[in-house]
Amino acid sequence: MTALGRRGRPGRWLAFAIAIGFALVMLAPFALMVSTAFKEHAYVLEIPPRLIPESPTLDNFVQAITTNDFGRYFLNSVFVATISTILSVTLASMLAFVFARYEFPGRRLLFAALLFTIMVPGLVLLIPQFVLARNLGLLNSLWGLIVVYSVLNMGLNTFLMRGFFAGMPKDIFDAAQVDGAGPFRLFWSVALPLAKPGLATVTIFSFLAAWDEFTWAIVTIADRELYTLPVAIRLFQRANGTEWGLVFAASLIALAPVLVLFVALQRHIVSGAFQGATKG
Amino acid sequence: MELGRRNAPIRRRSRLLPADGVLGPHRVARARRLLPIYALLLPGLLLYGVWAAYPLISSFILSFTDWNLVKPTSFVGLDNYTRALGDPLFWRSLSSTLGYTAVTVAGQLILGLGAALLLNQRIPGRSVLRLIYYLPVITSWVIVSLVFLYLYNGQAGALNWLLNDVLGIIDKDIAWLAEPSTALWAIAILGIWKGIGWTMVVFLAGLQSVPDDLYEAASMDGAGTWARFRYITMPFLRSTSTFLLVVLTIGGFNAFISIFVMSSAATGTIGGPLNSTDVALTYMWKQAFTEIDLGYGAALSFLLAGAILAVSVIEFRMIRRQEAT
Numbered sequence: 138m139t140a141l142g143r144r145g146r147p148g149r150w151l152a153f154a155i156a157i158g159f160a161l162v163m164l165a166p167f168a169l170m171v172s173t174a175f176k177e178h179a180y181v182l183e184i185p186p187r188l189i190p191e192s193p194t195l196d197n198f199v200q201a202i203t204t205n206d207f208g209r210y211f212l213n214s215v216f217v218a219t220i221s222t223i224l225s226v227t228l229a230s231m232l233a234f235v236f237a238r239y240e241f242p243g244r245r246l247l248f249a250a251l252l253f254t255i256m257v258p259g260l261v262l263l264i265p266q267f268v269l270a271r272n273l274g275l276l277n278s279l280w281g282l283i284v285v286y287s288v289l290n291m292g293l294n295t296f297l298m299r300g301f302f303a304g305m306p307k308d309i310f311d312a313a314q315v316d317g318a319g320p321f322r323l324f325w326s327v328a329l330p331l332a333k334p335g336l337a338t339v340t341i342f343s344f345l346a347a348w349d350e351f352t353w354a355i356v357t358i359a360d361r362e363l364y365t366l367p368v369a370i371r372l373f374q375r376a377n378g379t380e381w382g383l384v385f386a387a388s389l390i391a392l393a394p395v396l397v398l399f400v401a402l403q404r405h406i407v408s409g410a411f412q413g414a415t416k417g
Numbered sequence: 418m419e420l421g422r423r424n425a426p427i428r429r430r431s432r433l434l435p436a437d438g439v440l441g442p443h444r445v446a447r448a449r450r451l452l453p454i455y456a457l458l459l460p461g462l463l464l465y466g467v468w469a470a471y472p473l474i475s476s477f478i479l480s481f482t483d484w485n486l487v488k489p490t491s492f493v494g495l496d497n498y499t500r501a502l503g504d505p506l507f508w509r510s511l512s513s514t515l516g517y518t519a520v521t522v523a524g525q526l527i528l529g530l531g532a533a534l535l536l537n538q539r540i541p542g543r544s545v546l547r548l549i550y551y552l553p554v555i556t557s558w559v560i561v562s563l564v565f566l567y568l569y570n571g572q573a574g575a576l577n578w579l580l581n582d583v584l585g586i587i588d589k590d591i592a593w594l595a596e597p598s599t600a601l602w603a604i605a606i607l608g609i610w611k612g613i614g615w616t617m618v619v620f621l622a623g624l625q626s627v628p629d630d631l632y633e634a635a636s637m638d639g640a641g642t643w644a645r646f647r648y649i650t651m652p653f654l655r656s657t658s659t660f661l662l663v664v665l666t667i668g669g670f671n672a673f674i675s676i677f678v679m680s681s682a683a684t685g686t687i688g689g690p691l692n693s694t695d696v697a698l699t700y701m702w703k704q705a706f707t708e709i710d711l712g713y714g715a716a717l718s719f720l721l722a723g724a725i726l727a728v729s730v731i732e733f734r735m736i737r738r739q740e741a742t
Contacts, residue, residue, distance in 0.1 A: 148642075153540040159532065160549045163610070166564045167552060169575055173567070182573035185582065228461035235457050242451075247462065254469050256725050258671050260698050261718035264711055265472035265479070288468040291461065320453040349557035351674050356706075367559040371678060374563055381567055388560040395555050403548065 174198070174385040181381040197386035207387055209362060210369040215394070217279050217365060218347040221286035225343045226336065229291050233298030234324045238310065248295075255292045263356060270357060277359045286347040294339040301335035302328055337405035341398060348395055366391040480715035487709070497716030506692060507717065510700035511724065517605050517696060518669030524609035525665055526658070529616025534650075536617070537624045551614035558611075558674035565607045566679050569593040594683035597693035604675050604694060612668070616661055623657030624650070659736050663729050670725045673698040697721045 168188060173181050175193040201207045235241075236248050266285060267276075275281030305328065313327050329336070351367040358364060364372070370391060374384045480497055484490045501507050532550050536543055553561060568575045571592030580586045593603040627650060635645050673696070680694045681687050687703060688695030695703075701721065705714030 149538060149540055152535050152538055156532075156535045156540060156546050159535070160546050163550055163553065163613070165575075166561070166568060166610070167556075169568065170564050182570065184573050184578050186575045186578060224464070228464060231457045232461040235454055239454050241454050247458070250470065251465070254473070256667060256729065257473065257722045258698060258718060258725070260673065260701060261476055261715070261722060262469060262472040264705055264715060265475040266468065268475075269468070269472060284464065284468055288465055291465050291469070295461075320457055324457065345555055349559070351557070351559050367557050370563070371559050374682065384563055385567075388563065392556055392560060396552075399551070399555050400548070403544075403551075 170385045170388065173381050174389055176382050178380060178382055182379065197382040198390070201383055201387040201390060205369075205373065205383075205387070206361070207366075207369065207390055210364050210366050211390065213279060213363060214348055214366045214391070217282045217286065218344050221283045221289075221347045222340060222343040224283070224287040225290055225294060226340050228287070229294035229339065230298050230329065230332070230336070231324065232291075233295045234302050234328050235320070236295065237299045237302035238323075238328075239320070251292045251295050253292075255296070259289070259352065263352065266353070267356060276357050277363060278357075279363060281357050282347075282350075282354060282365070285353050286343075286350060289350070290339070290343045290346050294343060297339055298332065298335050301332045305331055334405045337402045341402050344398060345395055348391075476715045477719060479712055480719055482712045484712040484715075485709050486711065490712075493712070497713045498720070500713065501717055501720055506695070507697075507700060507720075509692060510688075510695045510697050511721075513601055513694070514670055514672070514696040514698075514721075517601060517608070517672055518666055520602070520605045521608040521612065521669050521672075522662065522665045524605075525612040525616045526661060528609065528613045529661075530620050530654075532613060532617040533620035533624060534646075537621060547617075550617055553611040554614040556611075559678060561607060561611055562675045562678040563682075565603075565675075566594070566682055569603055569679075569683075571595060592683075594679055595690050597691045600680065600683075600690060600694045604672075604679055607675055607679075608669070608672060612665065616665065619657060619661055620654065623654045627653040655736070659733065662732050662736070666728055666732065667725055670721065670728075671698065672696055673702070677702070697724075 169186060172186075172188050172190055174197055175195070176187075176190045177192065177194055177196070180187070180190065232251070236244065270276050270281045270285075275284065309327055309331075310323055313323055318327070349367060350365075351371070354365050354368045355371075358368060366387075370384065370387050373387060377383060479490075481492055481494060482490045483493050483496075536547055536550075540546075571577070571594075572590060574590075574593070576593065577587075577590040581588070581590055591599065594600050631649050632645055635649060640648070676694050676696055676699050677687055680689050680699070684690045687707075688699045697717070698721070701714050701717040704710050704717060
């Protein structure tokens with residue numbers, strides 16, 4: 138028995154029908170994107186739009202990969218998103234663990250400073266970050282993307298992970314402390330293994346954020362061979378105008394890895410990923 | 418060489434942990450307790466300090482200058498801020514931001530809650546449906562912006578086909594993104610569509626905290642669907658809703674990529690047509706990177722951050738007052 142479904146079948150079937158209808162609306166833009174990616178150029182703006190292409194073709198995918206270097210952009214995105222996710226999740230977990238379980242001078246101030254950056258629009262930092270990257274020789278470099286993407290979600294990740302660490306029973310930490318474990322051991326062998334759902338959540342959020350990031354990348358990357366996928370796809374659309382089949386084939390190539398990652402991790406995300414946040 | 422390197426850590430350590438005689442055993446124990454704690458914090462705070470805190474502070478300082486990369490920079494006091502307050506295009510972009518935020522936050526909250534309530538029941542195919550609702554969330558802003566650009570196409574777009582040819586709601590095709598009266602709202606619909614899944618997941622997590630037997634007890638007492646929702650579900654979702662309201666509002670104020678991509682592709686200018694899709698961030702972007710008026714751009718960004726902070730505080734206050742009554 139839940140809030141909506143009145144006892145018994147009719148209510149549940151009504152809910153199911155509404156859920157399916159809603160799913161169709163949510164899916165419609167994707168359905169058109171996928172079908173257009175398999176269409177020949179002449180048919181991409183046909184009226185009425187055909188969901189199943191008349192003569193489906195793989196040309197768009199072949200052309201996107203072979204003539205437009207999308208393989209290269211794909212690898213750039215994988216490299217940048219992976220390294221920055223590892224950095225961001227590791228460092229945010231360490232911060233969150235200390236904020237959740239220890240009392241020390243400066244604790245409140247540091248935590249407030251971290252949270253403040255969640256409020257500040259990323260564009261505020263863009264100009265000084267640009268100058269900083271130029272001075273450090275990180276302009277037009279994938280490492281320049283990595284450092285900024287690692288910081289991008291640090292505040293939110295720390296906030297979410299802190300909720301997880303704070304909710305852990307005190308006894309297990311006490312027991313390990315009696316055995317002589319210091320903060321590092323407690324963090325690594327007691328707290329982290331218990332925080333797997335939280336780690337899965339911040340991992341996928343950080344990866345998505347890095348994989349999708351667009352603004353910093355178009356500001357700092359000038360060389361074609363260093364493009365990440367969002368930059369490449371957007372410039373590709375600018376250059377090719379109405380070649381929607383090609384644009385969407387490239388988009389689908391960019392979407393595939395995050396879809397796989399999400400399906401693999403989604404169980405953890407939904408099973409109480411936000412309890413840390415909402416209990417605060 | 419080898420010897421020197423081995424000595425270095427010992428020397429550094431002895432500076433942080435003075436000999437017992439200098440500060441007393443109590444201080445030593447305290448330092449020994451705190452040292453690993455700060456060591457855990459250090460790498461994160463270092464990266465954060467260099468790439469977030471320092472840029473933030475330096476941007477704040479630059480907002481009081483006429484920095485423009487061309488002539489030497491000088492302090493201009495509050496000039497940038499007073500100029501912004503008298504800049505009609507800035508006010509217009511701010512009011513567009515508020516409109517966009519109000520519409521997208523309301524849309525995401527209502528539809529996200531609806532989706533969560535639907536999927537919180539034992540209906541077939543729940544996990545597939547959840548994935549479908551969540552799909553727009555994991556798709557990048559650039560891609561969804563291009564997809565909607567395609568759907569909104571003025572001559573042969575799928576939306577025109579649906580509304581004109583199939584449903585007959587409109588009698589001629591509309592260039593949704595080139596029409597000043599529709600462009601911002603067309604982009605807002607994309608914003609809602611993209612955010613429903615995330616809102617739903619957070620609501621679903623909040624719904625886990627509602628004990629099932631409360632519903633059963635209420636049903637026994639004859640409470641209908643609406644009464645159960647109003648008096649059981651809603652109170653349990655209060656902290657979740659607050660969290661969502663604040664986070665989604667911040668998200669609305671940060672709208673940028675969709676407008677940047679769609680307006681420039683559909684009208685040739687960022688924020689077009691006729692500035693109708695200029696929100697705070699696109700206006701700031703143009704001041705900083707098109708006009709190269711970096712000091713002014715920085716001042717605009719801090720006014721925006723102030724607005725976000727003010728709205729968040731108001732939202733918290735409103736909810737707290739509601740709780741009190």
